[in-house]
Amino acid sequence: MPRRVAIIATGQTKHAxxxxxVNIAELITEAVTRALQDAxxxxxxxxxxxxxxxxxxxxxxxxELWAVEGWGGYMKPSVKFNTGGTVGxxxxxxxxxxxxxxxxxxxxxxxxQKQSEGHTQTAITTVGDPIWERSVMAGAIGNFAVMATTxxxxxxxxxxxxxxxxxxxxxxxxxxxxxxxxxxxxxxEDVLKSExxxxxxxxxxxxxxxxxxxxxxxxEESKAQRLAPRPAWIKAVATAHEQQYMGxxxxxxxxxxxxxxxxxxxxxxxGITNPRRELDVAEIYEVASxxxxxxxxxxxxxxxxxGGKLIDAGVTELTGELPVNPSxxxxxxNPIGATALIRVAEAAxxxxxxxGRRQVEGARTALATxxxxxxxxxxxxxxxxxP
Amino acid sequence: xxEWIVRQKIRIPFQYTTGRALTRFLTGLAExxxxxxxxxxxxRVYVPPRSFCGRCWREITEWxxxxxxxxxxxxxxxxxxxxxxxxxxxxxxxxxALVHRLGEVEPEELERVVRVRAVWRExxxxxxxxxxxxxxxx
Amino acid sequence: xxxxxxxxxxEAVSREETTLRVPFLLDVEYRYAVGQYGRRFFTELRDHAxxxxxxxxxxxRVYVPPRPVCGICYHELHEWVEVGPEGTIVxxxxxxxxxxxxxxxxxxxxxxxxxxxxxxxxxxSLYHxxxxxxxxxxxxxxxxxxxxxxxxxxxxxxxxHFRLLEE
Numbered sequence: 001m002p003r004r005v006a007i008i009a010t011g012q013t014k015h016a017x018x019x020x021x022v023n024i025a026e027l028i029t030e031a032v033t034r035a036l037q038d039a040x041x042x043x044x045x046x047x048x049x050x051x052x053x054x055x056x057x058x059x060x061x062x063x064e065l066w067a068v069e070g071w072g073g074y075m076k077p078s079v080k081f082n083t084g085g086t087v088g089x090x091x092x093x094x095x096x097x098x099x100x101x102x103x104x105x106x107x108x109x110x111x112x113q114k115q116s117e118g119h120t121q122t123a124i125t126t127v128g129d130p131i132w133e134r135s136v137m138a139g140a141i142g143n144f145a146v147m148a149t150t151x152x153x154x155x156x157x158x159x160x161x162x163x164x165x166x167x168x169x170x171x172x173x174x175x176x177x178x179x180x181x182x183x184x185x186x187x188x189e190d191v192l193k194s195e196x197x198x199x200x201x202x203x204x205x206x207x208x209x210x211x212x213x214x215x216x217x218x219x220e221e222s223k224a225q226r227l228a229p230r231p232a233w234i235k236a237v238a239t240a241h242e243q244q245y246m247g248x249x250x251x252x253x254x255x256x257x258x259x260x261x262x263x264x265x266x267x268x269x270x271g272i273t274n275p276r277r278e279l280d281v282a283e284i285y286e287v288a289s290x291x292x293x294x295x296x297x298x299x300x301x302x303x304x305x306x307g308g309k310l311i312d313a314g315v316t317e318l319t320g321e322l323p324v325n326p327s328x329x330x331x332x333x334n335p336i337g338a339t340a341l342i343r344v345a346e347a348a349x350x351x352x353x354x355x356g357r358r359q360v361e362g363a364r365t366a367l368a369t370x371x372x373x374x375x376x377x378x379x380x381x382x383x384x385x386x387p
Numbered sequence: 388x389x390e391w392i393v394r395q396k397i398r399i400p401f402q403y404t405t406g407r408a409l410t411r412f413l414t415g416l417a418e419x420x421x422x423x424x425x426x427x428x429x430x431r432v433y434v435p436p437r438s439f440c441g442r443c444w445r446e447i448t449e450w451x452x453x454x455x456x457x458x459x460x461x462x463x464x465x466x467x468x469x470x471x472x473x474x475x476x477x478x479x480x481x482x483x484a485l486v487h488r489l490g491e492v493e494p495e496e497l498e499r500v501v502r503v504r505a506v507w508r509e510x511x512x513x514x515x516x517x518x519x520x521x522x523x524x525x
Numbered sequence: 526x527x528x529x530x531x532x533x534x535x536e537a538v539s540r541e542e543t544t545l546r547v548p549f550l551l552d553v554e555y556r557y558a559v560g561q562y563g564r565r566f567f568t569e570l571r572d573h574a575x576x577x578x579x580x581x582x583x584x585x586r587v588y589v590p591p592r593p594v595c596g597i598c599y600h601e602l603h604e605w606v607e608v609g610p611e612g613t614i615v616x617x618x619x620x621x622x623x624x625x626x627x628x629x630x631x632x633x634x635x636x637x638x639x640x641x642x643x644x645x646x647x648x649x650s651l652y653h654x655x656x657x658x659x660x661x662x663x664x665x666x667x668x669x670x671x672x673x674x675x676x677x678x679x680x681x682x683x684x685x686h687f688r689l690l691e692e
Contacts (some may be wrong), residue, residue: 020544023406029439043444059401059551069441118401121624126397130557131567132590134395134628135682136653138620138639145618146641146652153616153665197622198639199660243596247589247650250615250641391559391567391679398552398630405545413545513545 002100004386006224006231007352008217010345011035015180015212015333018116024063025070028112028213031338032072035108035215039227046217047104048077052091052111053337055082056126057118071110084127085285085372086239087111088214088340092368093237093378095218100234105220111338112213120209120336127373132245138198140287141206143246145198148290151253152200154305155297159200161308162289163191166204166331168311169289172318173328175357180210180333191289205289212335214342221386232351235365235383236269238262242375249375253294258377259369263299266379270365270387276301276315279381280363281350282324283343285371286331292316292324295369318358326350326358340370340378347382407438411450416517419507423481425449431482453478455505456524460484464494476503476521490520552630562591565605571679576609576671578647586648609644610671611690616641617655617663642669642687654686668692 011034013019019027036042049072053063060066064073064080083090088111095109121139128134137143151157170186173179186204194204224231240262242249249257263275272278284299286292293307301322302310310316316324325331327346330339347366349355355363364385370378405413408424412435415422424436428443432451440447457478465471472489492500503521511517559567562579569575578587579602581595589608594601617640626633638655640663656672657663669687677683 020404020546021407023404023409026406026408026438056399056551059399059403059549069437070439072441072444074441114404117403119399119625121622122399122627125624125627126399129590130395131393131559131563132681133652135680136639138618138637138652139622139624141622142618142620142639143652145620146616146639148616149618149665150616150641198618198620201618244592245590245649246652247641248596250643250650391564393557393559393680394554395557395628396552396554397627398550399625399627400548400550400630403547403549405547410545514547 004221005099006233007348008219008228009035009039011215012178013213015210019211025067028071031213031215043072046108048107049073050091050109052081052087057123086370086376086378089370089378092344099218107218110215111341113335113337114211115209142198145201147253154254157308163188164311165289165292166191169329169331173332176327179328207287207330207334210335214338232348232382235387236266236381238265238379256298259298262377262379270381281360282367283346284369343368351382408436413513417511417513421453423453434481488520491522567679571677574673578608580604589647608646612642612644614640614667656686656688
């Protein structure tokens with residue numbers, strides 16, 4: 001039987017387009033220091049440290065080696081993870097396994113990225129197969145755009161509906177002191193008129209590139225109860241991986257097979273039958289406005305083809321029935337290696353009642369997702385109640 | 388079965404942000420000065436300097452200037468013409484060692500070299516290569 | 526001795542002028558073994574301008590790129606079948622944002638048409654270029670045909686692009 005595990009503390013940097021005041025190790029230290037302060041712990045209280053980063057977006061390999069003294073791994077059990085967009089949730093789920101196994105009591109998961117140092121569009125192309133994909137890949141945005149047109153065709157979603165997602169994200173971000181893109185006055189019109197990057201994706205439909213780090217502390221039951229007034233218990237975790245080549249799942253937005261598989265497994269484990277009613281808040285990995293609408297459908301928040309109607313009806317606004325990304329989401333903050341772990345941290349803050357101005361009142365059950373790699377999905381469900 | 392090998396390359400430009408401590412170190416090199424930091428808890432003197440001691444998990448705020456002279460801890464020679472000699476050099480007062488080139492010395496003399504000093508370039512830009520190489524103190 | 530920003534310090538964000546940025550280039554050459562399935566595909570493409578896939582005996586999916594095992598049935602794949610050269614657009618875009626091609630270090634010229642194409646007879650799709658950059662002229666479900674280069678070397682770029690077919 002796995003032990004009960006809870007998140008007891010989180011720490012984030014101020015995320016920004018360029019954090020030129022710090023190098024990578026110093027950036028990570030900021031987040032780790034804040035997480036330790038949040039739990040009133042020192043690095044000596046941490047049994048193991050897990051680090052997440054997407055290499056080689058800064059041009060380096062082995063950041064765990066040359067930044068080790070910045071992330072607290074010195075002489076501690078530690079592993080570095082690199083699974084693409086999912087890296088943050090992979091690291092979180094690994095931290096859960098470390099504690100649930102009974103081998104470690106207190107484990108820290110860290111994610112970071114300093115996108116200002118590299119070329120994300122270019123680096124991401126190197127994730128493609130050298131002969132089948134790399135020579136024709138069109139960067140993150142071009143690859144995303146071809147999926148978006150499929151999704152629009154299948155669901156009838158419009159550019160206006162997608163723009164509403166972009167507006168919601170940047171307005172919510174104004175309530176989050178750590179968020180990168182805060183745009184209180186943004187309108188649907190602004191999104192539609194922003195520069196066309198690759199049809200139908202315009203600049204404001206897309207996530208930014210950010211510098212930032214996040215740290216989350218996981219603890220076993222007795223420690224969690226002692227150290228946190230209201231721990232965020234891990235109710236369920238699930239992962240699912242897709243096929244080998246990008247073209248193996250051509251309808252990657254219209255039909256997100258790994259998201260469907262992982263979420264249904266997690267719902268079952270958490271005893272959730274109606275996610276829209278039973279979840280209080282969701283922090284999902286939406287790299288672009290269109291993706292959020294497709295995720296509503298694939299996560300079962302609405303029927304297939306109804307994603308656009310959900311945003312029209314305001315269901316996922318901060319004041320709606322099921323707020324999605326009160327933090328501002330990936331559309332507001334995207335230091336890739338940290339991004340999915342930020343979803344987990346934000347979901348935990350909601351359960352712990354520490355989300356400040358973006359708090360969803362009375363949140364008891366929260367969903368966090370990671371999405372990336374070759375259409376891989378990670379899911380965590382956090383709860384105020386013990387599993 | 389025959390092979391089919393594709394030759395390709397990855398070519399991507401990057402920019403590394405030096406951050407709090409390294410910025411001062413590199414700026415100092417342009418002025419022929421070597422800056423280190425010292426952890427108040429473990430008293431370890433770091434060069435290149437860092438702003439945080441990962442062992443003690445505390446911020447470092449104490450700066451000290453080190454002499455541009457120290458001991459060769461180890462070396463290696465890459466055969467070339469002229470040979471490339473790399474040394475691990477611990478500056479006087481430091482607890483860590485720098486990797487740099489050794490010059491004004493033949494490979495066969497290395498065995499006897501203990502003390503070295505920095506030889507500065509004329510055109511310094513704020514780079515570790517502002518030190519052209521370390522030469523034996525004779 | 527020095528004004529040293531504390532990790533908690535918010536003002537630190539704006540102290541850009543005190544930071545150095547060191548440019549460097551990641552420049553790595555490597556060799557990639559195409560493998561036996563790729564070898565056969567690229568030989569057919571180079572010598573006969575023919576596109577080939579492999580069929581799973583269990584689920585009957587035809588895979589392009591060809592591969593040794595069906596990831597769904599875990600069945601070995603041995604039956605080669607010709608696919609295309611015509612196909613259908615599953616998803617498309619016109620890339621207008623310039624970015625550096627990691628294989629050259631140079632910017633890839635924009636705009637260009639880009640699509641997910643399901644070749645006739647295949648269960649999976651290929652990503653490739655389109656010969657059209659006018660967004661109003663491309664749609665999901667449109668028929669396309671591979672245009673092969675005269676001089677082929679055994680790479681996916683032996684297909685110059687996919688041409689939109691008149692309907």
